[in-house]
Every structure is written in C-alpha cells, then in structure tokens.
Amino acid sequence: MIGDVARLAGVSNQTVSRVLNEHPNVRQDTRDRVLDAMRRLDYRPNLMARGLVRQKSHMLGVISFDSVLFGPATTLLGIGRAARARGYGVTILTPESGDRSSIVDTAASLASQAVAGVVVVFPSQAATTTALLSLPAGLPAVAVEAAPDDAIPAVRIDQLTGARIAVQHLLELGHETVWHVSGPRDRLDAQARVDGWRATLEEAGRTTPPVVVGDWSAESGYRAGLELAERPGITAVFAANDHMALGLLRAFHERGIRVPEDVSVVGFDDIPEAGYLIPPLTTIRPDHEEVGRLAVTTLLGLVDETEQDATAPPYVVPTLVRRRSTAAR
Amino acid sequence: MIGDVARLAGVSNQTVSRVLNEHPNVRQDTRDRVLDAMRRLDYRPNLMARGLVRQKSHMLGVISFDSVLFGPATTLLGIGRAARARGYGVTILTPESGDRSSIVDTAASLASQAVAGVVVVFPSQAATTTALLSLPAGLPAVAVEAAPDDAIPAVRIDQLTGARIAVQHLLELGHETVWHVSGPRDRLDAQARVDGWRATLEEAGRTTPPVVVGDWSAESGYRAGLELAERPGITAVFAANDHMALGLLRAFHERGIRVPEDVSVVGFDDIPEAGYLIPPLTTIRPDHEEVGRLAVTTLLGLVDETEQDATAPPYVVPTLVRRRSTAAR
DNA sequence: CTCGGCCATGTTAACGATCACAACAACCGT
DNA sequence: ACGGTTGTTGTGATCGTTAACATGGCCGAG
Numbered sequence: 001m002i003g004d005v006a007r008l009a010g011v012s013n014q015t016v017s018r019v020l021n022e023h024p025n026v027r028q029d030t031r032d033r034v035l036d037a038m039r040r041l042d043y044r045p046n047l048m049a050r051g052l053v054r055q056k057s058h059m060l061g062v063i064s065f066d067s068v069l070f071g072p073a074t075t076l077l078g079i080g081r082a083a084r085a086r087g088y089g090v091t092i093l094t095p096e097s098g099d100r101s102s103i104v105d106t107a108a109s110l111a112s113q114a115v116a117g118v119v120v121v122f123p124s125q126a127a128t129t130t131a132l133l134s135l136p137a138g139l140p141a142v143a144v145e146a147a148p149d150d151a152i153p154a155v156r157i158d159q160l161t162g163a164r165i166a167v168q169h170l171l172e173l174g175h176e177t178v179w180h181v182s183g184p185r186d187r188l189d190a191q192a193r194v195d196g197w198r199a200t201l202e203e204a205g206r207t208t209p210p211v212v213v214g215d216w217s218a219e220s221g222y223r224a225g226l227e228l229a230e231r232p233g234i235t236a237v238f239a240a241n242d243h244m245a246l247g248l249l250r251a252f253h254e255r256g257i258r259v260p261e262d263v264s265v266v267g268f269d270d271i272p273e274a275g276y277l278i279p280p281l282t283t284i285r286p287d288h289e290e291v292g293r294l295a296v297t298t299l300l301g302l303v304d305e306t307e308q309d310a311t312a313p314p315y316v317v318p319t320l321v322r323r324r325s326t327a328a329r
Numbered sequence: 330m331i332g333d334v335a336r337l338a339g340v341s342n343q344t345v346s347r348v349l350n351e352h353p354n355v356r357q358d359t360r361d362r363v364l365d366a367m368r369r370l371d372y373r374p375n376l377m378a379r380g381l382v383r384q385k386s387h388m389l390g391v392i393s394f395d396s397v398l399f400g401p402a403t404t405l406l407g408i409g410r411a412a413r414a415r416g417y418g419v420t421i422l423t424p425e426s427g428d429r430s431s432i433v434d435t436a437a438s439l440a441s442q443a444v445a446g447v448v449v450v451f452p453s454q455a456a457t458t459t460a461l462l463s464l465p466a467g468l469p470a471v472a473v474e475a476a477p478d479d480a481i482p483a484v485r486i487d488q489l490t491g492a493r494i495a496v497q498h499l500l501e502l503g504h505e506t507v508w509h510v511s512g513p514r515d516r517l518d519a520q521a522r523v524d525g526w527r528a529t530l531e532e533a534g535r536t537t538p539p540v541v542v543g544d545w546s547a548e549s550g551y552r553a554g555l556e557l558a559e560r561p562g563i564t565a566v567f568a569a570n571d572h573m574a575l576g577l578l579r580a581f582h583e584r585g586i587r588v589p590e591d592v593s594v595v596g597f598d599d600i601p602e603a604g605y606l607i608p609p610l611t612t613i614r615p616d617h618e619e620v621g622r623l624a625v626t627t628l629l630g631l632v633d634e635t636e637q638d639a640t641a642p643p644y645v646v647p648t649l650v651r652r653r654s655t656a657a658r
Numbered sequence: 659c660t661c662g663g664c665c666a667t668g669t670t671a672a673c674g675a676t677c678a679c680a681a682c683a684a685c686c687g688t
Numbered sequence: 689a690c691g692g693t694t695g696t697t698g699t700g701a702t703c704g705t706t707a708a709c710a711t712g713g714c715c716g717a718g
Contacts, residue, residue: 001674012698017676025695044465047443048386049674051377053703058442059388059420068406073397080423089420089442091388094409113387113418114376136373218602243602250605273547276576278607330704341668346706354666378704382673 001046009037020045051114060299061115062092063106063131065122069216070271071241071288072121075144078292079119086300091115103127107134115139117303119295122146123187140302142295146188153302155294155314157286159189162318163196166238166266166284169320173264174329175236177206181224181248183240184215193240193268214240218247225251235263235329242267242274242283249277249325260327270321279324286318330375338366349374380443389628390444391421392435392460394451398545399600400570400617401450404473407621408448415629420444432456436463444468446632448624451475452516469631471624475517482631484623484643486615488518491647492525495567495595495613498649503658504565504593506535510543510553510577512569519545522569522597543569547576554580564592564658571596571603574610578654582607589656599650608653615647 002020006013011030018026019034026034037043051057060083066072076092083090091113095106107130110118117140122128129148132141147154170178180197183190194211201208212227214220221244228234229251239245245267252259259265259279267274270285294316331349335342340359347355348363355363366372380386389412395401405421412419420442424435436459439447446469451457458477461470476483499507509526512519523540530537541556543549550573557563558580568574574596581588588594588608596603599614623645 003674013675014677014699015697018697021676025697027696030696042465044441046381046674047441048377048380049703050676051703052375052381052674052705053676055703057377068399068402070397073402077397077423080421081425084422084438089422091418091420092409093413093418094406096410109413112373112376136371218605222605246602247605250607250609253607273572273575276547276551276579278579278582280579331706332704342705343669343707344667347667350706354664356666359666375704378673379706380673381675381704382706384673 001043004041005034005037005043008041009034056303057114057116058087059089059091059113059115060296061110061113061118062090063103063110063118063120063122064092064094065098065127066216067092067094067121071269071286074288075121075292075295078289079121079296080292081289082293082296086296088116088296088300098124098127100130103130104134107131111136111139117141117299119144119299121295123184123189125188126186140299142299142302144291144295153298153314155291155298156316157189157288157291158315158317159192160196160199162268162284162286163193163238164200165318165320166268167197167200169282169322170236170238170264170266170326171200171204171206173236173326175264176329177201177209178236178238179209179212179228179234181212181214181221181228181237181239181244183244185213190216190240197238214244216241216243218243218250220244221247222251224248226255228252229255229257236265236326237263238266238268240268242269242271242281245281245283245325246277249279249281253278259325264326264329266326268318274321275323277325282323282326283321284318285321287316290316330372333370334363334366334372337370338363386443386445387416388418388420388442388444389625390439390442390447391419392432392439392447392449392451393421393423394427394456395545396421396423396450400598400615403617404450404621404624407618408450408625409621410618411622411625415625417445417625417629427453427456429459432459433463436460440465440468446470446628448473448628450624452513452518454517455515469628471628471631473620473624482627482643484620484627485521485645486518486617486620487644487646488521489525489528491597491613491615492522492567493529494647494649495597496526496529498611498651499565499567499593499595499655500529500533500535502565502593502655505658506530506538507565507567508538508541508557508563510541510550510557510566510568510573512573513544514542519569526567543573545570545572547572547579549573550576551580553577555584557581558584558586565594565655566592567595567597569597571598571600571610571612574612574654575606578606578608578610588654593655593658595655597647603650604652606654611652611655612650613647614650616645619645 002013002016006016080090093106095102119142120131121144125146128146143154145156167178182194212224225248267281267283270283274281274283331342331345335345409419422435424431448471450473454475457475472483474485496507511523541553554577596610596612599612603610603612
C-alpha cells in the first residue's frame with residue numbers, strides 16, 4: 001500500500017515512510033509530491049504493520065468499573081479525548097462483576113489486545129491490585145483513585161479537600177456537627193471522603209457521629225435517609241455522592257423533614273441534574289474529565305520517553321457549588 | 330515469539346499456529362505439548378502480526394455522542410460486553426462537538442485505527458450520515474437509532490411503542506389528553522417518541538396539544554415545567570426522558586402543582602434514581618444494553634461471514650414501570 | 659504390493675510498514 | 689583538485705503471524 005504511493009510519487013517506499021513520520025531530511029518538492037500522491041490515493045497507513053515493526057501499539061487500554069455512573073463515565077470521556085489528541089486510541093473494558101475471577105479475566109483480555117499502556121479506573125484497592133497483577137509485567141500502567149502502592153502512579157480527585165470543603169461549609173452555616181452517608185467501605189475514594197469529613201470535624205472540636213454506609217446508589221441514600229430521620233437533632237448531612245443525596249432528599253421528604261429548613265444536605269459530584277432536585281442540591285464539584293486527562297498524560301509519560309511533562313499533578317481539587325439544600329442554622 | 334513456543338514444544342511454527350487457530354489436523358499429543366509450552370512461556374499471540382497477515386483487525390470502532398448520558402452509556406456498555414464475548418475489542422470515540430467538522434474529524438480518526446467495523450451511536454440523521462460518509466467505503470457499519478437509509482442496518486429502541494405505552498397508561502387513568510415534552514428536534518429518537526405520542530392520542534380521538542421542545546437536560550425539563558405551569562387544565566405530561574421529567578417535577582413543585590394529585594408525569598429511560606425522585610417516577614424502561622448487544626451481533630454478521638445469526642431483530646421493545654408520579658384523574 | 663488419498667507436519671513467502679545502512683550528490687575548506 | 693561533511697534517496701532485512709504449498713508416512717482398495 002505504501003508502495004502504491006511510492007510508485008505514484010516516483011520515489012521509494014522509504015521516502016514515503018519518511019514523509020509519513022516527518023523525518024526532516026526530505027526535499028520539499030519530494031515531500032509535496034508524496035503528500036499529493038497520498039491524498040490522491042486516500043492513503044491511510046496500516047497501523048498494524050506499523051505497530052508490528054515498532055513493537056508498540058497506538059492503543060491504550062482502560063479497565064473501569066461503574067462505567068455508566070456519572071463520575072467514571074466522565075473520566076472515561078476525558079481519557080478518550082486526551083488520548084486521541086496524542087494520537088492514541090482507547091479501548092475500554094468493564095468486568096462483568098466485582099469478582100476476582102471476573103477482574104482477572106478482563107485484565108487478561110486486555111493483555112491480549114496489544115495495548116501500549118493501561119489505565120485502571122477502579123475504586124477499590126483490592127480490585128486494582130488484582131487487575132494490575134493480572135496484567136503482563138512491564139506494561140506501563142496508571143491507576144485512577146486507588147493505587148496498590150507507590151510503585152504505580154496514581155491520579156485522583158482530592159477527596160480529602162472536597163470533603164473538607166463540604167463540612168466546612170456546613171459548620172460555617174452554624175451547624176453543630178455533620179452526619180455522613182458514605183460510599184462502600186472497600187472504595188478508597190469513599191474512605192478518603194470519610195477521612196476528610198472526620199478530620200474536619202475533629203479539628204473543629206465537634207463530636208463525630210457514626211458513619212452511615214451506603215453504596216453510591218439513590219436507593220442506599222434513601223435507606224440512609226429513613227434511618228437518619230429516626231434520630232432527633234440531626235441538622236446537617238454530607239452525602240458522599242449526589243445520587244445518595246437524592247435518595248436522602250426523598251426520604252426526608254417522605255418523613256416530613258424539610259430541607260434545608262430542618263436539615264441541610266451537601267452532595268458530591270455535581271451531576272447535571274443536581275440543580276433541579278427538590279431542593280436544588282448544594283454539592284462538591286470535582287473535575288472528573290480532568291482526572292482522565294491527567295491519567296493519560298501520566299501514562300504516556302511512562303509509555304513514550306519523548307513525552308515531556310511526565311510528571312502531572314496527581315490531584316484534582318474540587319470546588320463547592322452552593323445551591324439551596326443548605327441553610328444557616 | 331511463536332518460535333519460542335515451537336522450539337520448546339519441539340514442533341514447527343506452523344503447528345503452533347494451527348493449535349492456536351484450532352485447526353483440526355493436529356494430533357492430540359502434539360496439541361497438548363504445544364499448549365503446555367504456551368502456558369509455560371505465558372505466550373500471547375501478537376494481534377498486530379495476526380491482523381496484518383489476515384488483513385483484518387480484532388477491533389470494532391464506535392462513534393458516540395452523549396456518552397455520559399445514561400442511555401448511550403449503557404448501550405456502550407452492552408457493545409463492549411458483546412464484543413468481548415466474541416473476541417473483539419472496542420474503541421470508542423466521542424466528537425468534541427456536534428459540528429460537522431468535528432464529526433468528520435472523529436470519523437477520520439477512527440478510519441485510521443484499523444477497525445473491522447463501526448457502530449455509529451448518533452442521535453441525529455444528519456450527524457450519522459456525515460459520520461458514515463467520512464468513513465472509508467466498504468467498512469461495515471451499523472447505526473444505532475438513526476440510519477440514513479436502508480443501505481446500512483440499524484438497531485433501535487422501539488420508541489413508537491414506548492411512547493404509546495406511556496400515553497396509553499395515562500389515558501387509561503382517565504386523563505383527557507396528554508402533553509409532551511420532547512427531546513431535540515433533530516434527534517430521530519426524540520421525534521419517534523413524538524410520533525408515538527401523537528398517534529396514540531389521535532387514535533383515541535383526543536386533541537393533541539402543542540409539543541414543548543427540550544434538549545434532554547433536567548434544565549430544559551425545568552423550563553418546560555414552568556411553561557406548562559402557566560397553562561390551566563393540564564393533567565398529564567409525558568416527558569421524553571427521565572432527566573427532563575426530573576426538571577418538570579421540580580418546576581411543578583416550585584409552582585405548587587402537586588404530582589400526581591394535580592398532574593401525572595411519565596418519563597422515559599428508567600434511570601437508576603427514577604424510583605427515588607419526589608415522587609417516584611413512573612417511566613418507560615428500554616433495554617439500552619440489549620441495543621448494544623444487537624448492534625454488535627448485526628455488525629459482526631457483516632464483518633464475519635462465519636457469524637451465524639446475522640439477522641438480529643432491529644427493535645428492542647420497552648416496558649412500563651409504574652411508580653407514584655401517575656394517578657387516576 | 660502398489661497407488662491414490664488422507665493425515666500430520668514442515669517450508670517458504672507473504673502482509674505493510676520501519677530501521678540500519680549504503681550510495682550518491684553537492685558543497686566546504688585547504 | 690581532493691578528502692570530509694552534510695543532505696537526500698534507495699536497498700535489504702525485519703517485526704510475528706498465517707496461507708499456500710510441499711513432504712512423507714500410513715491405510716485401504718484394486
């Protein structure tokens with residue numbers, strides 16, 4: 001195929017290859033002739049042939065859980081866009097379930113797909129470790145959120161700061177303390193939010209109520225809300241994500257607890273509909289897409305020596321979005 | 330690399346290749362020896378080399394809009410899973426915007442990625458056509474939702490039936506007529522829902538109110554709700570998706586209109602949090618993942634002659650989920 | 659017992675690109 | 689005028705795999 005171009009341009013294959021790879025030592029008029037021939041033939045380099053000889057593919061692999069949820073889905077989008085901008089394609093795999101075997105399967109399937117590097121978007125340390133261990137040794141990898149150790153680079157939302165901002169906001173409104181509905185116990189991002197919440201309360205010298213554990217779903221938020229509704233004296237709740245906050249709002253509504261008059265609620269994620277809940281939800285907005293971008297930058301730093309800014313900042317700091325689910329006490 | 334296995338097993342490369350490709354004419358003990366050698370060396374076939382000689386990659390391409398939205402994201406998940414089950418990888422591209430040039434770019438970028446076939450998950454006919462035209466001729470393609478013509482196979486949710494079920498449900502509850510908040514005008518799926526809504530009303534001999542046009546977002550649903558709140562006598566609204574229904578609920582709440590006592594609302598999609606809105610949303614549930622699966626089956630029928638059930642049913646019929654946002658009049 | 663045909667396996671040439679090296683020209687300074 | 693650079697182009701080998709064809713052993717039919 002490259003031969004067709006070469007023949008039409010009246011040069012050798014090698015010269016076409018040089019034009020293709022922007023090698024400097026090609027005379028301008030030769031280059032033009034080649035480019036013209038490529039255009040006329042609608043030539044596209046065969047990436048498999050190129051990958052074969054270069055011993056390196058133009059594909060990045062991603063293993064992701066929960067790829068339908070707003071946060072991960074947005075990160076995936078960021079990964080895809082950033083990769084494309086650097087000339088890489090992305091292939092995304094989602095395990096059927098959280099089982100060990102399912103994760104190993106998925107990683108194996110990725111391993112056989114000739115990828116140049118891997119991004120693991122997994123929420124739990126155990127799962128990430130399993131996935132990474134099942135990958136061929138030596139394949140560059142970056143973790144989003146959960147990294148097994150410092151050996152593999154990680155990019156994450158600054159959950160601690162996010163939680164801190166949320167709690168601080170509530171304390172500043174005059175609430176005595178803040179309850180917390182957390183994500184699953186085995187998720188690092190969930191635990192980091194718990195840590196941030198607890199630390200902020202302790203620093204302010206407030207009592208720390210027990211954590212109510214959820215699983216990110218609206219349903220679990222609803223159940224948590226029913227539970228909290230039973231306890232008197234609660235005035236502020238920080239939910240670890242917006243979907244649980246949504247369930248919380250529903251439960252409080254059902255029990256006749258008014259938000260924000262009786263209880264203030266803060267979420268996390270700023271899902272697109274957060275501003276249209278009843279009432280509009282005050283929440284923490286992390287830039288999930290940026291996380292994806294950083295993951296790609298970091299990964300490509302490992303994959304490709306020529307990449308410059310190999311050391312991207314590993315934390316993305318979220319901001320507070322004030323709406324109407326919080327009020328002064 | 331295949332050579333290492335061959336050496337260890339004491340056979341030729343070709344025999345290893347035969348084992349790899351499940352060629353029948355290999356003696357059982359030879360096969361065992363080869364398999365054992367592969368296991369010992371942790372051998373993985375180089376897909377680029379294979380693709381090169383077979384003139385065919387193991388990758389499917391997907392171009393998708395709105396890949397963060399629940400519906401498309403779930404379809405993407407279905408595509409990924411189905412593809413993996415058949416030994417294909419999937420690479421997903423999302424254009425930066427809806428601009429023509431952005432779409433052309435994306436398609437071009439896919440074209441250069443050595444994919445065996447393409448699924449176009451685009452909502453508008455124009456965009457789908459643009460994308461398909463920018464793809465190399467002869468590349469098998471399947472459209473989800475919008476197909477430019479019968480030349481390229483399409484897989485879709487049976488929007489018409491979905492809308493019909495929604496409207497029927499409301500009419501059976503005794504509502505005189507049903508208002509409709511639609512998706513964007515240029516989206517075929519949105520228009521199909523409009524058609525189903527209108528047809529059902531007409532068949533029942535009811536008057537057809539003007540369509541209120543939204544853009545899928547909660548915000549547009551909210552605006553639509555404020556608009557509808559001004560008009561007296563409205564008792565039932567069918568929103569073209571759950572996010573707009575959510576905005577609608579908020580607007581009605583703000584205006585003191587009770588759901589379902591004053592107005593009944595039906596959504597479309599059954600997003601996971603639909604059951605936890607205020608009130609829990611009655612909605613239409615389409616199996617988005619199934620759409621993805623069917624798209625892959627259909628595409629592979631085109632790509633790979635040996636695939637059997639090339640003719641998958643092109644429609645996925647949704648069902649009604651009754652919750653508390655609808656009531657008898 | 660001999661020949662055609664099947665079975666198991668090996669040998670060689672692709673696939674489409676890049677890389678290392680060779681070749682040749684033009685230009686430089688001495 | 690000549691050796692040494694520098695710049696431009698071509699040649700042949702190579703990446704890991706599969707396809708096409710070749711080989712040789714064994715079996716059964718004539």
